[in-house]
Amino acid sequence: xxxxSAASAGPARTPDTLGTPEPALTDLHGRVTDWFTRSARDxxxxxxxCSPWGVLVSEVMLQQTPVxxxxxxxxxxxxxxPSPADLAAEPAGSAVRHWGRLGxxxxxxxxxxxxxxxxxxxxxxxxxxYDDLLALPGVGTYTAAAVAAFAFGRxxxxxxTNIRRVHARLFGGSALPAPALTAAETKRAxxxxxxxxxxxxxxxxxVMELGAVVCTARAPQCDACPVLDACAWVAAxxxxxEYVPKGQAWAGTDRQVRGAIVxxxxxxxxxxxxxxxxxxxxxxxxxxxxDGVAVVLPGPLAALHGLRAPTEQLERALxxxxxxxxxxxxxxxxxxxx
DNA sequence: TATCCGTGGCG
DNA sequence: TCGCCAAGGAT
Numbered sequence: 001x002x003x004x005s006a007a008s009a010g011p012a013r014t015p016d017t018l019g020t021p022e023p024a025l026t027d028l029h030g031r032v033t034d035w036f037t038r039s040a041r042d043x044x045x046x047x048x049x050c051s052p053w054g055v056l057v058s059e060v061m062l063q064q065t066p067v068x069x070x071x072x073x074x075x076x077x078x079x080x081x082p083s084p085a086d087l088a089a090e091p092a093g094s095a096v097r098h099w100g101r102l103g104x105x106x107x108x109x110x111x112x113x114x115x116x117x118x119x120x121x122x123x124x125x126x127x128x129x130y131d132d133l134l135a136l137p138g139v140g141t142y143t144a145a146a147v148a149a150f151a152f153g154r155x156x157x158x159x160x161t162n163i164r165r166v167h168a169r170l171f172g173g174s175a176l177p178a179p180a181l182t183a184a185e186t187k188r189a190x191x192x193x194x195x196x197x198x199x200x201x202x203x204x205x206x207v208m209e210l211g212a213v214v215c216t217a218r219a220p221q222c223d224a225c226p227v228l229d230a231c232a233w234v235a236a237x238x239x240x241x242e243y244v245p246k247g248q249a250w251a252g253t254d255r256q257v258r259g260a261i262v263x264x265x266x267x268x269x270x271x272x273x274x275x276x277x278x279x280x281x282x283x284x285x286x287x288x289x290x291d292g293v294a295v296v297l298p299g300p301l302a303a304l305h306g307l308r309a310p311t312e313q314l315e316r317a318l319x320x321x322x323x324x325x326x327x328x329x330x331x332x333x334x335x336x337x338x
Numbered sequence: 339t340a341t342c343c344g345t346g347g348c349g
Numbered sequence: 350t351c352g353c354c355a356a357g358g359a360t
Contacts, residue, residue, distance in 0.1 A: 254343090347356100
């Protein structure tokens with residue numbers, strides 16, 4: 001049961017992948033959490049008064065999006081929708097519109113669906129267990145563990161990209177973790193987790209923070225690291241990464257076109273005619289019409305047509321948005337989902 | 339499991 | 350300048 005008490009001979013050891021004696025592990029816990037106490041960023045979702053809903057919203061917004069860009073949108077959302085019921089009472093398109101430019105707007109859609117599910121299945125209260133959280137739309141293994149831990153104080157094994165990188169360097173001696181999460185990594189994270197609930201929560205938050213501000217991907221600030229002397233990667237002379245991360249293509253992709261279309265819809269106050277999305281108007285003036293059909297801000301529409309995307313791609317991107325529920329088509333045009 | 343899904347700042 | 354990267358999830 002206790003991962004660290006399985007060894008037979010010699011000092012108590014955590015499992016093979018780690019090989020760190022118990023006292024050394026306790027020392028690491030203390031040094032990293034002490035560092036966290038001293039230098040943690042003051043983020044609103046870390047405030048003790050922040051609701052579980054606020055934590056859930058933050059975790060979804062932070063999926064693949066930096067803290068600095070999340071902050072203003074998070075405040076706007078929590079102001080506007082202080083509870084899951086408040087969001088669920090609105091059309092899904094409202095969530096997408098107020099998502100701003102955080103990217104991956106399907107997350108807004110899923111957050112709205114999660115709010116609805118919370119209302120229907122959990123009496124409007126964010127569930128506190130890993131399994132119940134995992135069942136919510138847009139909540140995967142990371143987010144379920146993070147919310148259970150940070151909003152409810154549960155002992156969960158939280159594994160995000162920051163924690164993976166810290167573990168890879170500190171214990172694995174590698175510059176970067178494997179391309180995809182491995183079973184061995186999860187096992188190691190489980191073995192490292194402090195036994196006591198409150199300490200495990202701080203450990204999760206602290207290692208994540210360490211990866212976010214010190215043990216960063218590109219230019220790690222090793223001089224500020226509380227466990228520099230224990231780092232296997234530094235001890236090995238900071239070897240280069242063992243593989244080349246494949247970059248994310250962008251220019252000319254469907255994603256780029258989808259993003260441009262959603263931007264148009266977000267700024268439109270009425271359904272936008274399909275023809276206006278697919279074909280560049282002869283005169284790019286205001287793109288507006290007279291009898292209440294559509295008024296489109298010129299910026300996003302000009303940006304869309306500025307991509308010079310083939311009509312076929314525009315159509316494919318639009319169909320994708322429609323089938324994903326990020327847009328809906330009415331008789332007179334296309335809009336965010338009502 | 340590999341791929342798709344946005345956006346913008348930084349080294 | 351431009352590729353890399355950011356508290357992932359769903360399929």
